[in-house]
Amino acid sequence: MALSRGRRQARQIDYWPGFVDALSTMLLAITFLLSVFMLAQFFLAREVSTKDIVLSKLHKQIDELTSLLALERAGKADAESQMAALTATLDAEKKGKAQLAAEAAAAASGSSGAAQKALSAQQRLDAEKQISARALSQVDILNQQIAALRRQLAAIEDALSASETKDRESQAKIADLGARLNVALAQKVQELSRYRSDFFGRLRQILGDRPGIRTVGDRFVFQSEVLFDTGQASLNAAGKTELDKLASAVVELEHEIPPEIPWILRVDGYTDKRPIQSAQFPSNWQLSAARSIAVVQYLISKGVTPQRLAATGFGSNWPIDPGDTEDAYKKNRRIELKLTEK
Known part of the structure; x- marks a missing residue:
């Protein structure tokens, strides 16, 4: 009869509280890991948002430089067109000058009645010389403007190249920052876990x-x-x-x-x-x-x-x-x- 009572008592052992404690522990561990993950995502999102603003500014600068480069190239084309027109005018003036010089020489070797005609030819020659001098001056000014435009184009292209390089470097830094942030968060979580274990161990000894x-x-x-x-x-x-x-x-x-x-x-x-x-x-x-x-x-x-x-x-x-x-x-x-x- 004593053996029968012992078996009935053994069958009445309740394992449910232990199972609930184990399940609660597992649930809290999962909750802690999710909290750590959300914290990491928050810091990463905040850091990436800051870098996105910097990248947006860089892209805006690149767009402005590209527009300025297009305007400078258009100005250069206009200046070269004007220079070609003035060069053609100068060539025509040179031909007229040569023709007038020939007429003046023929008039000088002719009769005295042609002296008036020679004088008129000489006046026309002098006028053509003045026009030619002005054309040469304009061509020189245009050459200087074209040289300045070329220097500006070179500077803009250098600035554009530097901006693109800086953009690539910023993107690389963002990727590296994200990786280092994840590592730092993982290290802090590990440190906190170690201190938690030590703290609870100390409490068990004290209490x-x-x-x-x-x-x-x-x-x-x-x-x-x-x-x-x-x-x-x-x-x-x-x-x-x-x-x-x-x-x-x-x-x-x-x-x-x-x-x-x-x-x-x-x-x-x-x-x-x-x-x-x-x-x-x-x-x-x-x-x-x-x-x-x-x-x-x-x-x-x-x-x-x-x-x-x-x-x-x-x-x-x-x-x-x-x-x-x-x-x-x-x-x-x-x-x-x-x-x-x-």
């Missing part, structure tokens, strides 16, 4: 194996009864004693973690699913939030930096045990501490 205090995955869990009386959000004497030990560990941690790592100690409050309707706390949500705030305020009073603390209340959401037994209710009434990124 010992007291009932109602345990580590679940990446969280340190206090059962509410350790810190608060039933239905209250004021810390009891025993709870303050335990939080004194916790505060000392957090203060030491602040000196150990490098300042460039953005970390916080998040204090999460939970209740069981039985509704509370008191004048002080109309809902479980308000009770859980008030308890987490009370823990944060006490830690601040013991020297913990306020910027490193966050208080949140979840009410009866995210229960550890969904059952309707007193044991399930006790597990779900808790304060969780989580060292995480800001």
